[in-house]
Amino acid sequence: MLMGDVEPRPLRLGKKQFPPEQRLVMAIVNRTPDSFYRPGDTWDTGAALERVHAAVAEGADILDVGGVPAKPGPEVTVAEEIRRVVPFVAAVRAAYPDLVISADTWRHEPARAVCEAGADLLNDTWSGWDPRLADVAAESGAGLVCSHVGTLTPRTRPFRPVFTDVMADVTDRVLGLAERAVQAGVDPARIVIDPAHDFGKNTWHSLELTRRLGELTATGWPVLLSASRKDFVGETLGAPVEDRLAGTLAVTAVGAWLGARIFRAHDVRATRQALDMVAAIRGDLPPASAVRGLA
Amino acid sequence: MIVSAALCPSPPLLASELTGRADILPDLKAACAAAISHLLAATPDVIAVAGAGADTATWDPSDRLDLSAYAPLAEARGKPGLPLALGIGALLLDEAGYAGPRILQAVDESAPTADCLRLGRDLAAEAPRMALLAVGDGSTRRGPAAPGYLDERAIPFDDAVRQAVRDGDMAALAWLDPDLARDLMATGRAAWQVLAGAFAGARPTTEISYAADPFGVAYLVATLT
DSSP states (O other), rough: OOOOOOOOOEETTTTEEEEEEEOOOEEEEEEEESSSSSSTTTSHHHHHHHHHHHHHTTSSSSSESSSSSSSOSSSOOHHHHHHHHHHHHHHHHHHHTTTTHHHHHHHHHHHHHHHTTOOOOOEEEETTTTEEEEEEEHTTTTTEEEOOTOOOOOOOOOOSSOSSSSSHHHHHHHHHHHHHHHHTTGGGGGGEEOOOOOTTTOOHHHHHHHHHHHHTTTTTTEEEOOOTTTTTHHHTOOOGGGGGGGHHHHHHHHHHHOOOEEEEEHEEEEEEEHHHHHHHHHHHOOOOOOOOTTT | OEEEEEEOOGGGGGGGGTTTTSOOOOOHHHHHHHHHHHHHTOOOOOEEEEEESSOOEETTTTTBBGGGSSTSSSSSBBBBOHHHHHHHHHHHHHHHHHSSSSEEEEETTTTTHHHHHHHHHHHHHTTTSSEEEEEEOEEEEEEEETOOOBBHHHHHHHHHHHHHHHHTTTHHHOOEEEHHHHHHTTTTTHHHHHHHHHHHOOOOOOEEEEOOOOTTSEEEEEEOO
């Protein structure tokens, strides 16, 4: 499945087209009472809308709205997921007609409803567990994130995962899903791939994926890096979830240098700054202002 | 003879490609653009740009500032070694859309005053209708935050230059002390004395449109007729 380096593909999300050198911040807005970082922080609709306003003001390009935590826990039915996410996405869409809205979901029923409410991208963190998700993306004109979870099923934790070559496994899986999505009729310019750090992986695996992320970006597909405050950062630094920002930004910077294009983040402003710094180092973005030594 | 002249400063930040996404000192840029318009309004045969360099030498009129020396990612399309003042002068003429004949005249930054005055007289005789753009800066030592740190002689020096320009007093410009100017990192001294030579004892009418030190370097924009 591995190909030689190819030109970065165009990326279209919602009404917008993004060039390869533009690095996008995907702000996390959880409509859950029990996600791993600041649980329940945006469970209240008013608080969630405030988070949206703040994220946009801080430079978010994409919102990622989720109604079901990744970790195991009390069942969230389809109807409950729809109740948590769909009216909220409709409200955000009304407030921000052009903002790219992503829905973090793995089931086709909520996916269809949220696309009807205005979502532009389906962030399928559970790696095509529901094959009809691609059909929903195709029907609605939405984009699709193709991810890797190894052998996991939704909302389960890794138990002694092994890979002969984790990057090869990831690449095979995400490219296979991308191909399947294209065949299902999803616009290829709206397909994103995600190695999904921590999902079905131990910390060593996630570090390896970070180190070798350039192999994934070399496929030409836009790569989503979702590392914000995750356990591999925490284990690497011996840091609790509240103290993982610096580690997250280090992963962000390395990922950006290696060509990732979307960065899913809790900390929008810090992520935006880290990405702008990398962009300036690479020469993709001039400094905000340069006067030192030039006066 | 000289039909019009102007003074402009030479900070690299006048090249917009060097300053990032911000528009730095738009008022200074506007004053420089207006000063060039003043030169062009006199419909000169030739515009001479005079500015300090390592040697007194004439550069090819097609030479431009090598921006990549300041910002390595900038397109390397200029002339390596072209003195900054000449590069900035050429840039200002280009931005004004001037495509007519030009002379890019470097003057040794440490040239004695007499040499500068003589060079000015020679430039004035180059064509019946000459315009002169003298490019250079005042002191660089106007305060603790200035690039050259504080030298208490800086402000009186710059005041004297401004007074001389305001009064059209070319003799006062000719009196500027090259050693003091060097100490104060005032790169404009040699070019201003070329200007004084070009007017050959006349007392031009002048107008100062910008005199400030937003980053600790004295910038002066003026027109002379």
